[in-house]
Amino acid sequence: MKITQETYDVVVCGGGLAGFCAAVSSARQGATTCLIQDRPVFGGNSSSEVRVTPHGAAAFHAYARETGILSELLIEERAANHEEIWENGWTNSVWDMTMYDLAMKTPNLKFHVNTAVQSVNMTDERQIASVVCYVANAETKLTIHGKTFIDCTGDGTVAHLAGCEWRMGSEGRDEFQEFHAPEAASKDTMGNSIHFKARDMGRPVPFTAPDWAVKHEDPSYFYDQGRLPKEMKGGYWWIEIGVPWNTIYEAEDIRHELTRHTLGIWDWIKNKDPKTKEKAANYALDWIGQVPGKRESRRIMGQYLMTEHDPAERTVFHDEIAFGGWFLDLHTPGGLLAAHSEPASAEGYTQSSEYAIKSYCGPYGIPLRIMISKDVDNLMMAGRNVSVTHAALGTVRVMGTTALMGQAAGLSAALAIRKGISIQEVPDTSITEVQQALLRDGCFLPNYKNEDPYDLARKASVSASSQALLYGAGPESKGFHEGLTVWRDQNHRIPHDRLLQRRGQWIAVGTDHIDTLSFCVSNNSGHVQQLKVALARVDHIWDYRVNTGTLLNEQTLEIPEGERIWVEWAVNATGLQPGSYVRLDLLGNPDLEWHRAGCIVPGHMSANEIGLNRMRRYDNGITMSFKVSPAQPCFGPENVLSGVTRPHQFTNLWRSEPNEPLGAYLELIWQETQSIRHVELTFPGHLIREYHAYSPFYRDPQCAKDYTIETYVQGQWKTVVQVAGNYQRHRKHELPESAAADRLRVTIQSTNGDPSAAIYEIRCYS
DSSP: OEEEEEEEEEEEEOOBHHHHHHHHHHHHTTOOEEEEOSSSSSBGGGSTTTOBOOOOGGGTSTTOOOOSHHHHHHHHHHHHOOSOOOSBSOOOHHHHHHHHHHHHHOTTEEEESSEEEEEEEEEETTEEEEEEEEETTTTEEEEEEEEEEEEOSSSOHHHHHTTOOEEOSBOOHHHHOOTTSOSSOBOOOOOEEOOEEEEEOSSOOOOOOOTTSOOOOOTHHHHTTTOOOOSTTBOOTTOEEBTBSOTTTTHHHHHHHHHHHHHHHHHIIIIIOTTTTTTTTTEEEEEEOOSOEEOOOOEEOBSSOBOTHHHHHTOOOTTEEEEEOSOOOOOOTTGGGSSOSOHHHHTTSOSSSHHHHHHOOOSEEEEGGGGBBSSOTTEEEOSTTSSBOHHHHHHHTSHHHHHHHHHHHHHHHHHHHHHTOOGGGHHHHTHHHHHHHHHHTTOOOTTOOOOOTTOGGGGSEEEESOOOOEEEEOTTOOOOOTTBOOOTTSSOOOSOOEESSOEEEEEEEOSSEEOEEEEEEEEOSSSOEEEEEEEEEESSTTOOBSOOSOEEEEEEEEEOSEEEEEEEEOOOEESOOTTEEEEEEEOOEEEEEEOBOSSOOTTOOEEEEEETTEEEEOTTTOOBOEEEEEEEOOSOGGGGGSSOSSSSSSOOOEEOOTTSOSOEEEEEEEEEEEEEEEEEEEOOOSOSSOGGGBOTTOOOTTSEEEEEEEEEETTEEEEEEEEOSOOOSEEEEEEEEEEEEEEEEEEEEEESSOSSOEESEEEEEO
């Protein structure tokens, strides 16, 4: 056997999305970094071996898609991939190679695939010295030394071998009074899943299940227990088994049982189910996974234990380093062997039950302390093995969220090494530096914004060639959303927009008053209808309180009979705060239909009431029809210095006038000459919906395609950066040499389809 040793600053164990983002982030911060992955490809559950597509906050909240390294990867994959994304089973090797390419291109990063951690060497009981690994098919024993170790193995293998305290199973309700906790503590966990893919062959094809496959005969097992066999091509997350097997030690038993069940389920769909036999006639099995995707095992105890109260109540942490927004999604232990697969699916994904209302959460902040081991001084965790209760794991475990945690862990580890401090000290001594570095790297934090003292743009004034005004949008309005659809496996498009309950439309405020608001409704009841309307202040676009405590006006209007009638409300709202949002609410009247706009107005979402003084996103992130007078100047150039790179408390976006030709520009002006070497830009796009909503070869129409950066030097403009064919939202440019300038201009010659040039943020550094 070959025996080798290597030494790095940061050692990341586990190459799923959390580990991959941790390693890239650490290396980009200048730390020598090693990434150890026990599979031949990166991505963990998202890889082509397992094929679970990354989920996150945008599944439930408009403009809540994760950014940073994950966003960079997903944008690149969609731009390059010929194949659509379906729920599960449809990930191909384009995704694997997108990740591999980034790993290859990242300075300071070395990786070992097909390499498993087998043991841990300790300097003392609180310090890891090295991990001992075995390289499969190479007969190589590899000892890797490091200053800081990040356990992204999912199972918490490194932490377990290092002697850390961990939990597995569910806390009882009496321990933390969590609504989602069972009455009594249990060792039960959520299960593992394998997925399948079926292909339409264009003609009938037979299928015969092997004798050892599970036999299904009872339709209620599927239709009454939350296991709906929807589209024939696959994507069934509920093919899941855990209890009575241990998800770590008996993973191979689970894999075998899942294979038996998958073949039996396909046999039911193809040959027995009267609802699907004809639909599935032309489909053939194309792929069945043999690497189970795991949801839950060990959770390593950190400096802080996050409970479900934190995401439910949006706890604000001083050490916030990421955010989440998936619902409190706790699958039934046993999966296919239990009475139903998961409570929300068993309810038919209703939005108004007590369980559904109390499961809807976020976007919420995540603290760094859940990723720092309380027992080992140089150990961090990222992924589903972080310091949370079983109930809280239901929301933080999804890959979009774990990728953000990974990026924060890698950055924090590198920063601690650079400063010569222990990672244990970072939450109290260096958290502002971590947060500002994450924001600079394209991440979003719900409760923190750009306050980087080194950002020269913050000292500048800003102007633009033009700016768009907000007039509203109607059913006939046209948008530029080609290639942007909905994730079809969740919240199917509502077939009508009847006012079955209160619905609200967020409207950005750019002046101190609004005179009139109008909305487009249909009344086909045969007589005049009464409709109560209200206008209220809201804190931000995810302020889902029905009663925000700041009602501006309310009135009952008469709605005449007719189709697509524009109703004008003389709201006469004064004393408004420019740079904020108000919400127009139409209260429930099932005889009326409030029509959606034919386009999505940037930063303008809608929500509907679900009960318990709560609302949630309406449909998949759409704009309802409305008009506002006077038109609101809410897309001004000053928004690029707001410190926030997405709609939140305001639009935070500069948009040029869409009726003018492109070639629009944004200009920074300083009172004194600045030495500029780095310019960093954040463009719009890739935020409103989940990754699943984006088509093959997608390039977001809002994103700048061709642009230049110029500096004003000695009385004339000089082009210092010229870009063609861009589709990434976050771009960092190093100028060929430092420019001594008191003005800087970004000119967007073309976008990927939208008529407006647009920018969320511009930063400049010496």
